[in-house]
Amino acid sequence: MAQHFWQYLSVRIIVGWLIVCILPAVVLFWGYIIADDILITQVNSIVASSLALMLSLIGLERLTQFPGQKSMVTVLPTLLSVGLIVGIVILVFRLPYSVYYLSASAVLALLFCFVSQVYLRAVTQATIGYVPIGRCQSLLDIEDVRWVELTPCFELANNQRLPFHAVVADLADKGLSAEWEQLLAQTALQGTPVYNVLQVRESLTGRLPIKHLYENNLGSLLPSQSYLLVKRLADIAFILISLPIVLPVALLTALAIKWEDRHSDSAVLFKQRRVGQGGKLFTMYKFRSMIATAEANGSQMATDADLRVTKFGCFIRKTRLDELPQFINVLKGEMSLIGPRPEQLDFVKQFNETIPFYRYRHIVKPGISGWAQVMHGYASDEDETKVKLEHDFFYIKNFSLTLDLLIVIKTIQTMVTGFGAR
Incomplete structure (x- = not known):
């Protein structure tokens, strides 16, 4: 086309x-x-x-x-x-x-x-022809694409492309017959690109599912070492430049938290051990947005309308002001401004057992904001964590300045709209 x-x-x-x-x-x-x-x-x-x-x-x-x-x-x-x-x-x-x-x-x-x-x-709405075999059916839920089902007898005009932007097939499915393979080869030779179902899903959803070693090249999850250095210098420069604005906002936030809990001795900062790059533990800082006894019964994931969140805590969670103390973690080299969110140790141990390749998300430094946060928001259970992990893998595979800049833009949008806050 x-x-x-x-x-x-x-x-x-x-x-x-x-x-x-x-x-x-x-x-x-x-x-x-x-x-x-x-x-x-x-x-x-x-x-x-x-x-x-x-x-x-x-x-x-x-x-x-x-x-x-x-x-x-x-x-x-x-x-x-x-x-x-x-x-x-x-x-x-x-x-x-x-x-x-x-x-x-x-x-x-x-x-x-x-x-x-x-x-x-x-x-630019894409028109994509698909072979109705294997996992291609799962693509039909993706919006903003016009899907056209192909049949084994579709005809190709000589030296002309099909009226599609691309054709997608599950190339690993055993049901893909020799007849289909010949038609797909002829389609590619005549100029219409043919993609595997995993490539299309990744490019349309911003998620990189990894369930089997043969489906993806895990070597693509090794980030550029040169960009890691540039990213570290940019993190430090941004924090130092923004301090005149961040410090007054942080001070006002701390005073508001203290005033809300003026009848108790609750701390302003919330400290928690999180898993960082390479699986190393570090202490992450946040402004406290929940009641002091929020985790008296152990670690729990935040949920919609969580009763543990205070009134002012709801505001700073929506605007992400509760994340400001993590600038300390960034300066210490434990975190970056952009990256996968650092997870609690108890959850990491659980997810390492139940989610394939979960530990690969620790190949880069965790971030204050990230691709999974701006695309999905908080995760309240294991199924949502799997979706966020696929976003994390997409970020690591496409690790670049352009993607980081896009995340910064979407983070500002998130702070204004409160998307994904719990």
Whole structure:
């Protein structure tokens, strides 16, 4: 199936450049253009606007490659981040610029990117043909995809692709006959990609299920050592830069917790032993959001409308303010800002026995926020933990700066909406 022209990044960059960069330049600088007297201020402004637009569209292209990320939520943070970077460069090098032009260009860029993403989402719904054998039936519950069931006698026109973006089959199923295999081979030769069911499920759901060694390459779960170093330096830099904002918020949160329990001697901080990278234990810090006797009967998973959560505790759990003390764990090197959530030792021992390959999630440092948190939220039982584990494996396999930036954006969205809080 041929791609819609708007799906090509180069097309969006060219159209966007004409609308966002050239149109305001023609309107505001027309007199200078006619007189052939373009100023360096105007040149700098057009170059800065062009660079910002190109980086924004490339960033949006990268971010929306991940499952479920066609949302408009990524547009504003991406534009603000790129605009901040370009603005810093202009100020550091003291380049002259036109405030009117850059303001008009910024408004047009915001409108163009929103409209572009809406239209892109409308024209990119995938049409996938599937072989109705084995685990392919389990894919039909995935939304935003048009599924077309294939039959063994479907015909392929010579040198023409099928009217699908892709064809999916359970290549490991014993029911896949030689006739099916020949048809799939011919489909691939004529230009329509053929994928295994596990690849499609991973790319559409953001989850990487691992139940058998032969189904996935566990070597892909080894994170890049160079990016681990970059990630560590970025964690420290972010915390140090954000301290002027975080410290007052943390102080007010601590005072509010103390005031709510002013008739008791309950501690403000909640400390608990958690399992970190490589299975090592460490003490994790949080602002206390539950009553002091919440775990008097042992470790328990949080549930919806948990009666152990205090009134103010409900607020800080929804806004994730209870996680602020974990900045200490990050500075100590026990955690990262982004990664799988650290789990309690009792639960880890239980899940190691009942969930295949659970211990592989400890291959990276645990994080304050992560892919599983923003995609699924808290887990209240073992079944939900299995789903979160599949999200964790997806994160580890796709361990990258782009995915971390997307998680940061979705974390901010989570703090605003309270998604997944319990």
